Amino acid sequence: MSYIQEVLKKVEDRNRDEHEFLQAVEEVFYSLEPVIEKHPEYKETSVLERIAEPERQIIFRVPWVDDNGVVHVNRGFRVQFNGAIGPYKGGLRFHPSVYVGIIKFLGFEQIFKNSLTGLPIGGGKGGSDFNPKKKSDGEIRRFCESFMTELYRHIGPDVDVPAGDIGVGSREIGYLYGQYRRIRGAFKNGVITGKGLKYGGSLARKEATGYGLLYFVEEMLKANNNSIKGKVIAISGSGNVAIYACEKATELGAKVVAMSDSAGYIYHADGINLDTVKRLKEVERKRIKEYVKEHQGSKYHEGNVWEGKFKYDIALPCSTQNDIDMERAKNIIENGAIAVGEGANMPTSNDAIKFFLKKEILLAPAKAANAGGVATSALEMVQNSMRYSWSFEEVNNKLKDIMINIHKSACEASKEYGLGYNLVAGANIAGFKKVAEAMITQGIY
Numbered sequence: 001m002s003y004i005q006e007v008l009k010k011v012e013d014r015n016r017d018e019h020e021f022l023q024a025v026e027e028v029f030y031s032l033e034p035v036i037e038k039h040p041e042y043k044e045t046s047v048l049e050r051i052a053e054p055e056r057q058i059i060f061r062v063p064w065v066d067d068n069g070v071v072h073v074n075r076g077f078r079v080q081f082n083g084a085i086g087p088y089k090g091g092l093r094f095h096p097s098v099y100v101g102i103i104k105f106l107g108f109e110q111i112f113k114n115s116l117t118g119l120p121i122g123g124g125k126g127g128s129d130f131n132p133k134k135k136s137d138g139e140i141r142r143f144c145e146s147f148m149t150e151l152y153r154h155i156g157p158d159v160d161v162p163a164g165d166i167g168v169g170s171r172e173i174g175y176l177y178g179q180y181r182r183i184r185g186a187f188k189n190g191v192i193t194g195k196g197l198k199y200g201g202s203l204a205r206k207e208a209t210g211y212g213l214l215y216f217v218e219e220m221l222k223a224n225n226n227s228i229k230g231k232v233i234a235i236s237g238s239g240n241v242a243i244y245a246c247e248k249a250t251e252l253g254a255k256v257v258a259m260s261d262s263a264g265y266i267y268h269a270d271g272i273n274l275d276t277v278k279r280l281k282e283v284e285r286k287r288i289k290e291y292v293k294e295h296q297g298s299k300y301h302e303g304n305v306w307e308g309k310f311k312y313d314i315a316l317p318c319s320t321q322n323d324i325d326m327e328r329a330k331n332i333i334e335n336g337a338i339a340v341g342e343g344a345n346m347p348t349s350n351d352a353i354k355f356f357l358k359k360e361i362l363l364a365p366a367k368a369a370n371a372g373g374v375a376t377s378a379l380e381m382v383q384n385s386m387r388y389s390w391s392f393e394e395v396n397n398k399l400k401d402i403m404i405n406i407h408k409s410a411c412e413a414s415k416e417y418g419l420g421y422n423l424v425a426g427a428n429i430a431g432f433k434k435v436a437e438a439m440i441t442q443g444i445y
């Protein structure tokens with residue numbers, strides 16, 4: 001058994017039923033094999049064992065009252081995974097599928113992603129198994145208030161800074177921050193990011209993950225003598241990441257022909273009308289199928305977009321984890337894709353990642369490609385500390401530079417370890433080394 005296999009076995013034994021977490025750890029650790037060989041100090045200081053164990057995980061009760069006066073109880077989580085390079089940083093997910101294995105996979109990914117941004121942020125993640133779908137505004141507010149009534153004691157601008165993720169957008173962030181302020185009796189707006197612009201939010205944070213994804217994919221294509229201009233793109237999801245990925249892709253001269261939600265997908269050969277999607281999803285909170293009522297020539301299909309048979313050059317999974325398994329990966333290639341850019345966290349299963357790499361599909365891995373959101377959150381923290389705000393253009397330019405640098409770091413790390421142009425391994429290695437070195441320098445923690 002190799003050293004990596006031995007460590008993985010220990011991680012598996014300790015986290016038996018946490019499948020998503022084990023998948024994320026396996027994906028990172030296998031790509032670290034050449035690094036461990038070259039750096040015996042990582043083995044001597046058990047960095048891998050340490051990095052796979054959260055510094056702290058908090059699980060709490062979230063009781064709330066619905067509009068009929070009935071009391072419900074959900075479970076809240078915050079996993080403070082690794083604080084070696086900065087305060088824990090990562091979003092909150094409200095979705096019925098949430099359990100500790102989901103939050104831990106997301107928190108683990110966040111360690112490396114945050115490191116790649118080059119900014120001083122550690123890895124953390126949180127959320128709840130609360131389902132925001134079909135809840136009234138009042139129910140959402142009461143849930144958020146209850147959630148923060150426990151969470152507030154574990155977070156702070158220098159300790160742990162949450163933000164949004166699936167099911168947590170600007171409305172939820174507003175209620176969460178309001179409750180934090182009420183309890184603390186202080187305006188510490190650096191405690192949460194993704195805030196509204198009127199109380200310390202950053203311009204371009206809303207757009208950042210989707211825009212950043214496209215900046216990264218453009219770099220990847222450029223490095224391979226290609227570009228986004230003129231490409232046909234399919235996107236899964238129609239939430240925050242998907243919408244702004246679509247916007248930037250269109251601005252860069254591509255045509256987005258498909259978007260989805262958890263029930264099905266729309267296909268519009270003329271190109272998706274993003275104004276309609278924004279209204280349906282951001283304002284009216286309706287299903288994506290409503291789109292076809294307003295656009296002749298578009299079609300709605302039930303099921304997963306990656307099972308659809310239609311032509312595109314680039315696939316951008318922007319919905320949720322394990323969206324692309326082996327069968328869907330094969331279908332994506334049959335549909336003509338030359339590149340995949342991961343906007344969601346861990347959207348591709350480990351065997352499908354290997355398959356894409358074997359088929360020489362250009363693969364922009366999530367940790368690198370969707371890091372623009374958290375990077376811009378870190379820029380929001382900078383602005384909050386300065387009590388100042390930058391213009392949209394200033395933030396967007398910084399975001400673009402960060403994404404270009406992440407691509408460069410992943411490229412260089414891959415090359416240094418003789419792996420050619422493998423951004424998956426390169427991102428893992430570059431993200432890991434910075435955190436590992438900080439951990440070693442700080443002793444045994």
Ligand SMILES: NC(=O)C1=CN([C@@H]2O[C@H](COP(=O)(O)OP(=O)(O)OC[C@H]3O[C@@H](n4cnc5c(N)ncnc54)[C@H](O)[C@@H]3O)[C@@H](O)[C@H]2O)C=CC1
Binds near residue numbers: 242263370
């Ligand atoms: N919002 C952000 O800044 C960042 C988000 N991400 C990741 O991007 C992905 C999307 O997040 P957001 O757009 O923020 O969330 P969102 O809540 O705005 O949108 C989520 C989208 O995914 C779809 N979806 C959710 N569960 C699904 C399922 N089981 N099957 C099919 N579709 C499903 C929803 O219908 C919706 O269109 C997640 O993986 C998230 O972790 C990654 C980096 C930053």
Ligand SMILES: O=C(O)CCC(=O)C(=O)O
Binds near residue numbers: 089162163345370374
């Ligand atoms: O902006 C943030 O802090 C969180 C972003 C996030 O949750 C992610 O990168 O997956």
